[in-house]
Amino acid sequence: MQQLLYLTEVSLNGLTTGVLYALVALGYVLIFKSSGVFNYAQGVMVLFAALTLVGLQRGQVPFAHLWTAVFGTHTYLFGWNLPAVVAIVMTLGVMVLLAILVERLVLKHLINQHPIVLFMATIGLAYFLEGFGDLMWGSDVKRLDIGLPVGISETIESFTAATFGYGVFVDRLDLFAGLVAAALVFALTVWLKHSQLGRTLRAVADDHQAALSVGISLRLVWVLVWSTAGFVALVAGVMWGAKSGVQFSLSLIALKALPVLMLGGFTSIRGAIVGGLIIGVGEKLFDFLMGPIIGGATESWFAYVLALVFLMFRPQGLYGEKIIERV
């Protein structure tokens, strides 16, 4: 019985962790689904969004080190502390601005190019954004505090303790992230499936040239998609940043999103969520069952092995579109 309870606890925590992985994967799916570009910079966008949120909230002077080096200003703070909602809205504004700049400076010049060219451009963008974020907000570890619930859910713990004799651990932040992710997925699915704009986005993804020929503004679509991905990056940045602070390592959570994408498929929002949940539960259960035998630390590779095995049987992922090319 005790072992079964432990297993349930591990699975529950796997599910909540999986939602966090899915949040990162969602950003990739959105851009890929809507424009056919695999955005390598999505992980860095998560970091950049979180850095901007914290910087704006605590009144940090952007590029303070640069101004100090050039003009000797030594002014690092404006001296305000913005309410979280205001800082979030302003950060969204910055992410939209970033989307416009990406479209103007990078994507506009690559219309009708092969997907690999667009992919390479996003690699460059990732490196640029990494350094730009550092220069703009500094590379020190920042605390993200926008009043999110943290710590063990005492309600679940006391309920399970009273019912089963063992208090199950669930992190309140993970539960909150689950709710946010559910709302996000619902809104995005409705938007993409049932709105005219959503259909427009899908048309662009299918064929740039055909979309242009029927009067769709490719540039507007790209700005829209990148802005939405920026919003998703902000949500992911907030959830992960609240766990261990906002620092460079945030960009590395993209590594956790890749197996999720392979598993769920690159073009499905539902796939990102299901893939995230499978990876989350899978890696936690594997570590719980096999960790003691093989020495632990299995989480970093298990997701990739699972995705690899999956690829052998279903290369397009669980919900991905099967690509049939006629010769």
Add this chain to the structure above:
Amino acid sequence: MKIARMTICALMLAAFSAPAAYADLVLPWLEYRTGPYSPSGIPTADGFEDYLTLINERDGGVGGELIRVVKCETGYNTAKGVECYEQTKGEGALVYQPLSTGITYQLIPKVTADQIPLHSMGYGRTAAADGTVFEYVFNFPANYWDGASIAVNHILDLNGGNIEGKKISLVYHNSAYGKEPIRTLEKLAEKHGYTLSLYPVDAPGQEQKSQWLDIRREQPDYVLLWGWGVMNAAAVTEAANIRFPMENFIGVWWSGSENDVLPVGDRAHGYKALALHNVGSDFPLFDDLRKHVIDTGKFAGDGTSVGSVLYNRGMYGALLAVEAIRTAQEIHGVSDITPQMMRDGMEALVITEEKMAELGLPNFGPSFAVSCENHGGPGTGWVSQWDAHNQTWSIISDLITPDKEIIDGLIAEASAQYAEEQNIARRCQ
């Protein structure tokens, strides 16, 4: 035309040879101001550079010779670190401090062949404390195995000297660095009768839910942390999540900076970490630093990390290098020393409380003397504790001496194995 060409060539030659013409004391710094570990690399580098700037600005260098810091960015990448070593060693490097266990391991055979000292203060290959085998490698004043023993001795102090039947868990970075204390902790477990359980965490270590769910089920009495970078803050967060008592959670000195606790907020209150040196900026030296370096705008970073744990670490490393240079100059009677002379200076280095007070850092670090046999120093350290309300670290213990009986035995065993593998003849006979 010919004269013009010759003039251009002469000017270019002069321009490119300018650094070599410097009769400076060259101290390379393999830094990491970029990448995931930059939040730790930056304050350490700032402390190192600021102290040397102070020595140049206030004292005109050491023995009349200015110090020149040659920097190379490694991004905490071992391959890049080795590349940096190869790039900078020709500049007349006196001693390397790579601030990375991975890079240190790779450099040991190289510095030995090139006869350039390597100082890995509180990190690197622990067996290098045996000077009879590792001629050019130093790791004073303490190493990882000392750290493990200091943590256990602190737990012994808390329990009246008896920890039989207690459960101690180690959450560690799944790398050469993180695995270093395991053998020592196992040996100490045999001696003191506690149970040791191990929880490896793969880099970068943001996700540790599995490990902490296990810890919550196992309910150890104490948890030790051997982490680096984001792994530390993630571990403290997860410990707070499962309501593990922070006063029973002890990190090594690489898991005890402001970066590791600030993101966790008030919930990190009471977390402990080992300290290689004292904390804060309440020392006379900082008045000089402000006067000659900070206020004059000659500081290396943005000046905000002055007095932080890692800033002090970098500063302490620079101080020990400067004192070794001074010792080498005294031994050889010349001011412009060579790396081999620097090695002699490091091997004859004596740090006393009087000297530290004279340098403006009373009660900042342990007193010790390096010798031909002992390159590791006394191995002593303190325990510090985080006050989340005032956002300060405080030293809460006396200087703790590690279990030398066990540590020395382990070092002798490991260095003998290395000597055999590398076919090294013992020295100091």
